[in-house]
Amino acid sequence: MKLTEGFNLLATAPDGIKRLRELILSLAVQGKLVPQDPNDEPASELLRHIRAEKGRLIAEGKIKKDKPLPAIGDEEKPFDLPQGWEWVRMPQIAENRLGKMLDKAKNTGTAFPYLRNTNVQWHRFVLDDIKEIYLETHELEEFRLRRGDLLICEGGEPGRCAIWRDEVDEMYFQKALHRVRTIGGVLPEFIAQCLENDAFSGRLNEYFTGATIKHFAGQELNRYTIPLPPLAEQSRIVAKVEELMALCDALEARGKLEAEQHARLTATLFDALAASESAHQLQENWTRLASSFDLILDRPEAVDALEQTLLQLAVRGLLVPQDRNDEPASELLKQIRAEKDRLIAEGKIKKDKPLPEIGEDEKPFELPQGWEWVRIGDLCRPVSSGSTPAANLFLNDGGVPYLKVYNIRNQNIDFEYKRQFISEELHRSKLRRSMLYPGDVVMNIVGPPLGKIAIIPDSHPEWNCNQAIAFFGLIPPMSPKYIWTYLCENSFLKNIELIGTAGQDNISVTKSKNIPVPLPPLTEQSRIVARVEALRALCATLRERLTTSQKIQTHLAETLVETAD
Secondary structure (H helix, E strand, C coil): CCHHHHHHHHHHCCCHHHHHHHHHHHHHHCCCCCCCCCCCCCHHHHHHHHHHHHHHHHHCCCCCCCCCCCCCCHHHCCCCCCCCCEEEEHHHCEEEEECECCCCCCCCCEEEEEECHHHEECCEECCCCCEEEEECHHHHHHHECCCCCEEEECCCCCCCEEECCCCCCCCEEECCEEEEEECCCCCHHHHHHHHHHHHHHCHHHHHCECCCCCECCHHHHHHCEEEECCHHHHHHHHHHHHHHHHHHHHHHHHHHHHHHHHHHHHHHHHHHHHCCCCHHHHHHHHHHHHCCHHHHCCCHHHHHHHHHHHHHHHHCCCCCCCCCCCCCHHHHHHHHHHHHHHHHHCCCCCCCCCCCCCCHHHCCCCCCCCCEEEEHHHHECCCEECCCCCHHHCECCCCEEEECHHHEECCEECCCCCCCEECHHHHHCCCHHHCECCCCEEEECEECCCCCEEECCCCCCCEEECCCEEEECECCCCCHHHHHHHHHHCHHHHHCCCECCCCCEECCHHHHHCCEEEECCHHHHHHHHHHHHHHHHHHHHHHHHHHHHHHHHHHHHHHHHHHHC
16 A cells, blocks of 8 residues: 555544654655665665775774674564665664763863753754863864764663754764764665664664663664665655655644644634523524534544533533522522531531631622522531551551542542552541541542542442542532532632642642532522533543544554555
8 A cells, every 4th residue: 555545544543643754764764665776776885885985984094993793683684675775784884983971070171062962852953052061172073073973862762863964063972972974875864764763663672771761872873783775765765754754744733733723713612602691692602503513523622622611501500491499599508507507416527617708709600590609618517638547557458448639530439540448447536537428529639630529439338538639528408419510610720729839739628618609409400410411421422432433543544554564
């Protein structure tokens, strides 16, 4: 199969441009990207010219004589070569050496700019942070870069390379870099393409040393095997690869632009939907949006945005109609207060301190008739967070399940992931403050990210958690699923003053209990929850279909790669 036949399929598949680049390089170094020409002088003749050239350079004292190289075994040849190609080791076609050792205590002479491995990226140099090294006059020629020198990282990301094009008039290099200077006209661009292909495929790892920190040592670079085409074919390969990579760049830029434009369009339309101030306006905005659903909801992330918009509509009272026969939320608050007072009187919970009134600046939208703004702490048992016992007190199985933030996944509890337990005794003594029960709502208060919400399931009668989780034990008859819906909507985070240092965001327990909640009548809460669950199920089905479609496209792209390879 020709590469161009599946170019669009590959380019539009998830991670497709990266796969396309890999395919281009794989075909290039195997001689499958451009046709061979029987009139080309074979690589064997090129090698003969190189040996003669190296002999002259050695005789003139310009390069050192090579040490004998071992023959290339069949196990070092990952594929068969076209007619006229040869397998070679790096020293057969180039003079390579490491740069100057950086030793501030010993280096003397004049200061000159030099490159480190951080300055060398794939195909380019980063020259905005250039250091200086002291060199003696007799060292200048040895470590000076020339146009066309291939610089290869010895450490960092071993094998990463770029070709020096005299970006700066005078530049040197230090020991973290190999300088490869090809001989006999061998194109450094082709060598760079071989290195990048082997980095993609993982073959380059065979030449790295070190268990944790990897290095591409000089002796391993000397052992590195390269498929060498005739010189004329090298030129055709390099030109074709550069042409196709430029096309990949354009496709990638276009794809990013299209994705950004799609995200902006989606955000604009969904924001307009969420900003609807009445059922009539919502209907108009929804009708306008629905006519373009096939264009907008064409990727999983767009479905995620729609789902978030539905939650916004739900907690503003715009997703289900109000019923004037519903008992208002003010009556629900009286019931909750009475139940809380009963629990306090019976000694089952501690007496709560009055929470501050909700100011007008804390009310981001107008509520429907019968709703009330309320602090979440007024709906719950005392709001608190957990704590962490000593490591030796954890159990692998049995006892009381113990939650950490990583157990809150996709707004649900996932206790199959890194299960931990604590003993009943510890649960009811030192950690009794953070005893959790089915129906309690939990939220991570240490991030980023913040806003991971879940309802404690009934798979265990009691649970416990660490200090990165706040919990809301709702007083009956309050609906945990409605509070879950509101917290998942996440807009409350915009109005919370975060604390924390060193890139960590924290929400205090006090801030958590003071979160303002738009409270509907109890019966309307049930209608909202039912509608949200139904719509989220539809979103999940659509997201699954889109994900499956992407997987099929990826599989077809992989099949194309295998066929073309």
